[in-house]
Structures are given as C-alpha cells and as structure tokens.
Amino acid sequence: MSLTPGEYFLQGNEACVEAALVSGLNFFAGYPITPSTEIAEGLARRLPEVGGAFLQMEDEIACVSAIIGASWGGVKSMTATSGPGLSLMQEAIGYAAMSETPMVIANVMRGGPSTGQPTRASQGDVMATKWGSHGDYQVIAFAPASVQEMFDLTIKAFNYAEKYRVPTFVLSDAEIGHMRGLLNVPSNIKIVNRKEKGVRRTDEAYDVPDDLVPPFPTFGKGNKAAVTGMTHGPDSRIEPEDPKIHQELVSRLNDKITKNRRDINKWDLLCPDSKHMIISYGSASFGAREVAAEDDRIGLLRLKTIWPLPEEPIREAASKAEHILVCEMNMGQLYHDIKRVALEAGCKKIELLPKIGGEPPTPGEVRHKLREMGAI
Amino acid sequence: MEVFDFYRKDRWPHVFCPGCGNGTVMNCFYRAFNELGWNLDNTVFVSGIGCSSRIPLYINADALHTTHGRAVAFASGLKLARPELDIVVFTGDGDLGAIGGNHFINGCRRNIDMDVICINNNIYGMTGGQASITTPHDFQSTTTPYGNREYPFDLAEIAVAAGANYVARWTTRHVHELTKSIKIALEKKGFNLIEVVSQCPTNFGRRNKMGDASIMLEWFKENSVRREKARSAAVDHVDLNLAGQVTIGEFVNRDRECYQERIGVEKHGEKH
Amino acid sequence: MKPVVDLKYCKGCNICIYMCPKKCYSKGVDISPRGYFAAVVSEPQNCYNHKREGKLICELCVLSCPDQAISWHPEGEETK
Ligand SMILES: Cc1ncc(C[n+]2csc(CCOP(=O)(O)OP(=O)(O)O)c2C)c(N)n1
Ligand code: SF4
Ligand code: SF4
Ligand code: SF4
Ligand SMILES: [Mg+2]
Numbered sequence: 095m096s097l098t099p100g101e102y103f104l105q106g107n108e109a110c111v112e113a114a115l116v117s118g119l120n121f122f123a124g125y126p127i128t129p130s131t132e133i134a135e136g137l138a139r140r141l142p143e144v145g146g147a148f149l150q151m152e153d154e155i156a157c158v159s160a161i162i163g164a165s166w167g168g169v170k171s172m173t174a175t176s177g178p179g180l181s182l183m184q185e186a187i188g189y190a191a192m193s194e195t196p197m198v199i200a201n202v203m204r205g206g207p208s209t210g211q212p213t214r215a216s217q218g219d220v221m222a223t224k225w226g227s228h229g230d231y232q233v234i235a236f237a238p239a240s241v242q243e244m245f246d247l248t249i250k251a252f253n254y255a256e257k258y259r260v261p262t263f264v265l266s267d268a269e270i271g272h273m274r275g276l277l278n279v280p281s282n283i284k285i286v287n288r289k290e291k292g293v294r295r296t297d298e299a300y301d302v303p304d305d306l307v308p309p310f311p312t313f314g315k316g317n318k319a320a321v322t323g324m325t326h327g328p329d330s331r332i333e334p335e336d337p338k339i340h341q342e343l344v345s346r347l348n349d350k351i352t353k354n355r356r357d358i359n360k361w362d363l364l365c366p367d368s369k370h371m372i373i374s375y376g377s378a379s380f381g382a383r384e385v386a387a388e389d390d391r392i393g394l395l396r397l398k399t400i401w402p403l404p405e406e407p408i409r410e411a412a413s414k415a416e417h418i419l420v421c422e423m424n425m426g427q428l429y430h431d432i433k434r435v436a437l438e439a440g441c442k443k444i445e446l447l448p449k450i451g452g453e454p455p456t457p458g459e460v461r462h463k464l465r466e467m468g469a470i
Numbered sequence: 471m472e473v474f475d476f477y478r479k480d481r482w483p484h485v486f487c488p489g490c491g492n493g494t495v496m497n498c499f500y501r502a503f504n505e506l507g508w509n510l511d512n513t514v515f516v517s518g519i520g521c522s523s524r525i526p527l528y529i530n531a532d533a534l535h536t537t538h539g540r541a542v543a544f545a546s547g548l549k550l551a552r553p554e555l556d557i558v559v560f561t562g563d564g565d566l567g568a569i570g571g572n573h574f575i576n577g578c579r580r581n582i583d584m585d586v587i588c589i590n591n592n593i594y595g596m597t598g599g600q601a602s603i604t605t606p607h608d609f610q611s612t613t614t615p616y617g618n619r620e621y622p623f624d625l626a627e628i629a630v631a632a633g634a635n636y637v638a639r640w641t642t643r644h645v646h647e648l649t650k651s652i653k654i655a656l657e658k659k660g661f662n663l664i665e666v667v668s669q670c671p672t673n674f675g676r677r678n679k680m681g682d683a684s685i686m687l688e689w690f691k692e693n694s695v696r697r698e699k700a701r702s703a704a705v706d707h708v709d710l711n712l713a714g715q716v717t718i719g720e721f722v723n724r725d726r727e728c729y730q731e732r733i734g735v736e737k738h739g740e741k742h
Numbered sequence: 743m744k745p746v747v748d749l750k751y752c753k754g755c756n757i758c759i760y761m762c763p764k765k766c767y768s769k770g771v772d773i774s775p776r777g778y779f780a781a782v783v784s785e786p787q788n789c790y791n792h793k794r795e796g797k798l799i800c801e802l803c804v805l806s807c808p809d810q811a812i813s814w815h816p817e818g819e820e821t822k
Contacts, residue, residue: 121551147550147733151543152576159540159573160547163516166534167551189537313532313548314555316511320478320527322535331481332527332535473810482751483809488778489755493808501805645805671755683808684760 096144099281106244106270109277110174110200111136113248117285119198120146120169123160125153125179128212129268130202133174154179158186162195166321168288168312170252174200178209180219180226187261188227189323191347194259194308196288198251201263202271205452214452215269215377217423223263224401230344232351234358235263235401237376239383241275247360247398253286254358257299258350259307265400267423269377269454291317302357306350351402359404361397363411368393370469371411373432374421375400377454382421384457391470400428405435412436417469418444421455443467476500476510478530485524489683491642491668492522495589498645499558502652513556516545518570521596521670522562522589539570542577545584553730556656557583563590563604567625571603574625578632578661582729585655585662588625591670599673610677626665630722635660637721641667641690644718651720660728667716694718743794743814744786745803746821751811754778758803758812764788767803780811793817 096115104112110133114122122141124134134150141148146169151157154175161171175183180201190197205211206218223235234254236247248264255262286299291309300307308328311317320330325340333339351358364386372382375397386394395411397404412418418436420429425448433444447463449455464470474482477500486492503513515526519538526533536544545557566574566588577586593611594600601611601618604625608617626639636658638651648666655662669675669686680686697719745766747758752774758781759767766789770779786792790800791814804812815821 121547123547142733147730149546149550151546152572155540156543156546156573156576159536159543160550162536163534163544163547163549164551165547166514166532167548167555169551171547171551185537186540311532313514313534314512314552318510318530318532320533320535322527322533323537324535473813477810483753483776486808488753488808489757490808493810494757494806497805497807497810642806645802649805683755683757687757687760 097279099279102277102279103274104241104277105132105272105274106241106266107132107202107272108136109241109245110248110264110266111140113245114172114198114252115140115144116283117249117252118170118287119172119252121161121164121171122146123149123151123157123173125151125157125175127176127179129204129271130174130176130200132271133200133202154182155186158183158190158199161197162186162190162193165195165197166313168290170196170256172198172200174202176202176204177206177219180222184226187233188229188231190261191227191231191233192323193321194347195261196255196259196310197261198248198255199261199263200248201265203265203267205450211452213268215267215423215454216450216452217267217376217378217427218450219265220400220424220427223265230348232348233261233263233401234258234351234399235265236360236398237265237400238270238398239376239379239396240270241273241277243398244270245277245279249283249285250360253284253299256286256288257302257307258354259310260351263401265376267377268452302350302354306346306353355402355405358402359399359406361395361399361404361407363393363395363407365390365393366411367414369414369416370419370464371395371415371417372419372421372460373397373408373411375428378421378423378449381455381457381460385460385464389470392464403428403431403435408432408435409439412439412441415441416443417467419447419463419467419469420444421447421449421460423449423454425450471504473500476504476530477528481528484528486521487672489669489671490521491591491666491670492525492589494642494645495587495648495666495668496525496528498649499587499652501649502656506653506656508556508656512554513558514548515558515560516541516548517560518562518565519596520562520565520594522560522591523565525560539565539568540573541565542570542573542584542586546577546580546582549582549584550730557585559584559586561586561588562595563588563592563625564594564602567603567623575628575632578629578634578663580729581633581635581660581726583659583661586664587652588663588665589668590625590665591668591674593670593674595670595673599677611674626663626721629663633726634663634722635726635728636662636723638719639665639667639716639721640718641694641716642669643687643690643694647718654723660726690716697721743791743798744817745783745789745812746815747781747783748811748813749774749780750776751809752778752780753809754780755808756781757806757808761802761806763800763802764790
C-alpha cells in the first residue's frame with residue numbers, strides 16, 4: 095500500500111520512492127548507481143507489495159528502453175540514475191520524446207564529468223537533461239530542494255509526464271537524495287492519469303488542446319498503434335523524407351511544452367520586489383535561502399521547474415532588480431539561459447556563483463559574492 | 471485471416487529490395503500465426519532499427535519500432551507491464567548481436583516470455599552493407615574491403631548458453647521448417663529465439679558473387695547441415711564459413727520457468 | 743488451385759522460379775506497371791495443387807515469395 099496521509103521522517107530518495115507509489119507507479123527498471131541506488135532498492139522492495147514489477151536491467155540504456163516499453167503497455171513507469179547513467183540513457187530519452195512516451199527519470203546528480211564524485215552533490219546534469227539527446231525536443235524537469243519537495247515534485251513529474259506525454263525528470267542531487275527530513279503526506283493528492291485513445295475524459299488536467307497532445311493509443315486494446323522514433327505523420331506512418339511532416343511533428347513536440355510553460359512552471363519567491371535577487375534551484379539554494387530569510391534586502395527566486403525554464407518569474411524579477419545572482423552547483427549552466435531572459439527584461443548585472451566540488455554554496459559564500467557585486 | 475488482414479495493405483508493396491529474405495520470413499511468420507489462430511489484438515510486435523526491424527510496421531497490430539539494438543529491453547518492460555500480451559520481436563544480426571548483444575544475452579538469461587525472430591543476413595543491410603558480427607570470415611563488405619578478418623558469432627549457440635527456452639535456426643531456403651519452429655516458439659513460454667539465415671542480395675550477395683537471390687538460396691541449401699548431423703562440437707560449426715556450413719535445426723527446447731512467473735506478475739493462465 | 747502472380751507486388755526476383763520443384767514459373771519478358779520483369783506462371787498444370795481443393799501442399803512458391811505477390815485461385819477463375 096502507498097503511504098497514508100500523515101507525518102513521516104524519511105530520506106530524500108525514500109520520499110521519491112513513496113511519491114512514485116502514490117502516483118501509481120507500476121513498473122521500475124533500474125541499474126545501481128550512487129547516489130540514486132536507494133530508489134531502486136526501495137522500489138525492489140515496495141513495488142511487488144503493490145502489484146507492480148521491478149526489473150534490474152543490464153545497463154541504463156536497457157532501463158529507459160524497458161520503461162518506455164512498459165509505458166506503452168499503459169502503466170506508469172520510472173527509472174532512477176545519476177550522471178554516468180544519464181549519459182547512457184540519452185538515445186532512448188530522445189526516442190521517448192519523439193514517440194511521446196510518458197515516463198519519469200529520477201536523476202540524483204553527482205559530480206562529473208565521467209565517474210567524478212559518486213557520493214557528492216552537483217548540478218552538472220542540468221544541460222545534459224535538456225540537450226543530451228540529439229535533435230530538437232523538450233523535456234520537463236523539476237528540481238526539489240527538500241525531502242518534502244522530493245515527494246511533491248516526484249508526484250508532479252508523474253502527473254506532467256502523463257499530461258504532456260513527455261519524459262519528465264526529477265533532478266535532485268546527492269545532498270537531497272541522502273538528507274533525512276520531515277515529510278507531510280497530505281490527504282488530497284491530485285493524480286493525473288493518461289488520456290487514452292478512445293476514452294473520453296472531462297478531467298481538468300486535460301485542458302491542453304488535443305492537437306498538441308494526442309490521446310495515447312495503449313497497446314493491447316485494438317488500437318493497432320505503430321510507434322516509431324522515425325519521423326511519422328499523425329497516422330503514425332513513417333515519412334522520413336518529407337520535410338513538412340518532419341517540421342510539423344517536431345514543432346508540435348516542442349510547442350506542447352513551451353506553449354504550456356505557465357502550467358508547468360513552478361517556483362517559490364522570497365521578497366519578490368527586491369533590488370537584489372538571487373535565482374537558484376535545488377540544493378544550490380540552501381545558502382541563498384538562509385541569506386534571503388535573514389536579510390530583507392535580498393530576494394530569492396527559487397525555481398522548482400527548471401525545464402522548460404520559468405521565463406515569466408525570471409522576467410518579472412529582472413524587471414525590478416538591479417542585481418541578479420545565480421547560484422548553481424556547476425560552472426554555470428542555467429545561468430546563461432537565465433541571463434538571456436534577465437537581459438531582455440532590462441536587468442544589467444547578472445552574475446554567477448558557481449560551486450563545484452560537492453557542497454552547496456554556504457550562506458557566507460553567498461554574502462561574500464553579494465558584497466563583491468556591491469549588492470550589500 | 472487473409473494475408474492482407476494480417477498486414478497493413480495500404481503500406482504495400484513494402485520497401486524491401488527485390489529478393490530480400492525479410493519478406494519470406496514474414497510469410498512464414500504469418501502462416502504460423504494464422505495456423506495457431508492467434509489474435510493480432512493481443513500481440514505486440516517490437517523491433518529495433520534495420521531493414522529486418524521494419525517488419526512490425528507492416529503488421530496490422532500494435533508495433534513498437536524502437537532504437538537500434540534495444541528491442542529486447544523495450545519488450546522486457548512491456549511484457550512485465552502487460553503479461554497478458556504476447557510479444558514478438560523482429561530484429562537483425564546487427565541489431566540483436568552487435569549493438570544489442572548485452573540485451574540479447576540478458577534477455578535469454580532472464581527468460582522473459584517473448585519470441586525473438588532474428589533475421590541474420592550476415593550484414594548491415596539498411597546502412598549499405600557493412601560487416602556485422604555474423605559476416606563470415608574472409609567475406610567482403612564495405613568495411614572489410616580486404617575480406618573480413620574477424621570470425622562470426624553464432625547467435626543460436628549464444629542463446630542456448632545464455633539460457634533461452636527455445637532456440638532454432640533455419641534459412642530462408644527452409645520455409646516449412648521455419649514455419650514449424652515459429653509455431654513452436656509462439657506456443658512456448660519464456661525467451662525463444664528463431665534465427666533465420668537470410669539473403670540480402672543487395673548488400674551482401676552482390677559483393678560476394680551472389681547478387682541473385684536464388685544463388686544465395688542455393689548457397690544456403692548447399693551449406694546447411696542439420697544439427698544432428700553437424701560435424702562435431704559447437705565450436706566447430708559456428709557459422710557459415712567457419713567450418714563452411716550453417717547448422718540448422720532446433721538447438722534447445724526446454725522449460726525453464728520464465729521471469730514473470732517467478733515474480734508473480736503472470737496474470738494470464740493458459741496461452742490461447 | 744493455381745498460383746497467380748500479382749503484378750502490383752511482384753518485384754521480379756525470380757525466387758519462385760528457383761523454388762518451384764515443378765517448374766511452374768518462368769522469367770517475365772514484359773515490364774510490369776511497377777517496372778519489374780514480373781514472373782509468369784507458365785505451367786500451372788504442373789503444380790502439385792493442380793485441381794486440388796482444400797488444404798494445399800508444397801506452397802514453396804507462396805511461402806518464399808518475398809513480396810506476397812503469389813496467391814491461390816480456382817482453376818476456372820479469370821486472372822490477368
Ligand atoms: C545507435 C545507432 N547506431 C547506428 C545506427 C545506424 N544503423 C541503422 S540500421 C543499422 C544496421 C542494421 O543491421 P541489422 O540489424 O543486421 O539489420 P538489417 O538491415 O541487416 O536487416 C545501423 C548500424 C543507428 N540507427 N543507431
Ligand atoms: S538492403 Fe538487404 S536486407 Fe535491406 S531490404 Fe535490401 S536486400 Fe533486404
Ligand atoms: S505449390 Fe509447389 S509446385 Fe505448385 S507452383 Fe508452388 S512451388 Fe510449384
Ligand atoms: S518470388 Fe514473388 S516477387 Fe519474386 S519473381 Fe516470383 S512472384 Fe515475383
Ligand atoms: Mg543484418
């Protein structure tokens with residue numbers, strides 16, 4: 095049985111496991127990798143209890159392949175990994191985007207490149223998550239910053255994966271995955287189920303226009319679905335040579351996400367009208383949160399959705415702020431995109447506090463940087 | 471079920487070259503499927519990338535045409551999610567044995583219920599005739615212009631060693647035997663491999679003095695040896711040209727419990 | 743029954759000619775609408791299934807034809 099409403103004290107990765115079960119996860123395929131392994135281990139134990147299946151695959155390519163296969167069977171499916179695994183998954187992620195397969199990938203980030211720092215936190219996979227597979231496509235990614243958010247945003251990830259038929263990521267890191275904290279499981283959790291072909295729904299979750307997210311032709315129901323990663327027309331016939339069909343398909347795959355940013359983007363604001371804004375996400379925001387809580391000159395825009403980038407709140411903050419400081423646990427990945435949006439909105443000074451090595455930037459480091467910028 | 475109830479007639483004629491063995495394998499599959507009276511709505515056809523992997527898109531059923539080499543992994547997830555569906559994988563020598571080799575051997579080991587039809591044309595057909603893991607020693611391909619220096623894999627023997635429940639190999643010259651083996655595989659639980667040595671006249675035959683499909687079929691006939699009569703141990707009759715022959719026949723027929731039975735998600739009792 | 747080659751599908755690979763033990767087929771001399779020398783059923787009376795009803799035998803041609811171009815028709819049926 096999935097968690098009943100109430101208070102729990104759990105590890106971040108455990109919260110992810112429980113959220114997946116609450117969301118209706120039925121199939122998980124995994125390959126062990128620090129610091130995500132607890133998710134696979136947890137689901138190996140928990141999934142059979144709820145009538146689902148767990149499969150340990152031979153590598154991460156197989157993991158994504160298997161969860162895509164399961165998803166076409168009509169069930170909610172998921173895998174979990176960290177950097178090196180994400181690299182292996184990329185081809186299949188592109189396939190999921192092209193075939194519009196709902197699925198969730200929990201990436202508990204560690205320091206890269208390569209094997210890097212298996213046990214230390216990082217946000218080095220932010221760009222790889224969005225751009226890692228070839229071609230033009232979109233994904234959805236959430237960045238939890240607490241055990242509670244690991245739970246809440248994992249549920250959101252499942253819901254949005256279903257709603258938009260798109261691979262969706264929970265991008266946490268070793269810090270969040272391994273921290274223990276209080277989890278409050280509410281009683282009214284909203285779960286979105288797939289809009290299946292042939293099944294009419296009035297569910298408000300499906301206010302996306304039908305032509306952007308076609309209903310899902312689940313296998314084994316007489317749909318005769320022909321699913322392919324090749325360029326295909328609406329009738330699923332492969333048309334690899336036709337420029338127009340390719341343009342229409344790939345544009346729609348992108349539009350269904352970018353045109354629905356308002357629905358997908360989630361964020362948190364502290365001191366919204368501040369002249370000195372910090373923009374951060376995930377565990378990189380820990381130090382900034384402390385600074386903003388103590389100093390009311392400093393505002394914080396904490397992104398919970400990072401893909402598609404929440405341009406609206408960034409624009410809003412940038413239109414009022416003199417300084418923007420982006421805190422990330424990498425050498426500057428989301429920074430460049432945030433800077434683009436902030437510059438367009440008229441903010442002139444957008445700086446970066448990049449932190450690599452495995453620890454989130456401390457409040458002291460954030461203050462130091464703000465002082466350097468002349469913000470405080 | 472008539473032929474064109476089974477296939478998507480609006481997609482005919484198919485893209486395969488004149489004389490390509492893929493169409494022959496399709497005939498045998500259709501015949502076996504039809505004789506068993508199976509239902510297309512309960513079967514999903516999964517494949518990777520390659521000429522052979524295009525086959526599911528022509529069948530009037532659910533099809534999952536995936537990435538190169540990963541069909542068995544996709545099929546594994548699908549089967550565990552929907553144990554009541556029958557899964558058939560169409561794949562090629564490159565798809566199954568090269569890029570998908572790891573999924574292949576682990577698929578055999580796990581013994582998840584699926585029937586894998588591997589069309590082994592000894593070449594990468596779709597990409598224009600590069601050597602594959604089954605290209606016979608010394609043979610020509612675009613990437614072995616001085617003859618293949620390597621030795622081929624024996625997919626059937628690998629499947630036996632890796633734990634598949636049923637393994638048979640035939641050639642496109644053995645249509646009746648092939649049809650019979652497909653029937654056996656369809657009716658059997660667990661991971662079943664049918665390897666079909668097949669002709670790619672365009673990209674294998676032409677470069678090896680066998681540009682005509684019939685010449686290749688004659689070559690299969692001349693070089694095929696029944697497994698019972700094969701010269702000696704497996705290592706000696708690996709593949710075309712290692713010992714100058716293709717070993718054909720049933721390689722194994724056993725009843726290892728399949729994975730979904732062991733983990734208890736087997737929801738369907740009897741198979742049809 | 744007699745085998746009939748469908749000109750819409752035949753790609754002139756001549757596999758039927760090679761496979762048929764009774765030499766019922768021969769090479770085409772005319773170019774089909776699809777641009778192939780489609781095979782011709784020149785000696786249908788040699789076929790094992792000549793005048794046979796119900797379950798057919800042999801069928802090496804039908805099972806082998808890679809283009810699903812050969813089908814069975816009653817002897818009397820007009821086919822072109
Ligand atoms: C990851 C990846 N690498 C390479 C390719 C290019 N590719 C397409 S088909 C193919 C070979 C297919 O060979 P095989 O599986 O034997 O099928 P055949 O065409 O011979 O039936 C290759 C290498 C690809 N599609 N994806
Ligand atoms: S290239 Fe070879 S395998 Fe591909 S369709 Fe042509 S003959 Fe068949
Ligand atoms: S059934 Fe046999 S004998 Fe008759 S035409 Fe076909 S191959 Fe020839
Ligand atoms: S085997 Fe089929 S495609 Fe080939 S020549 Fe004969 S009828 Fe035509
Ligand atoms: Mg091949």
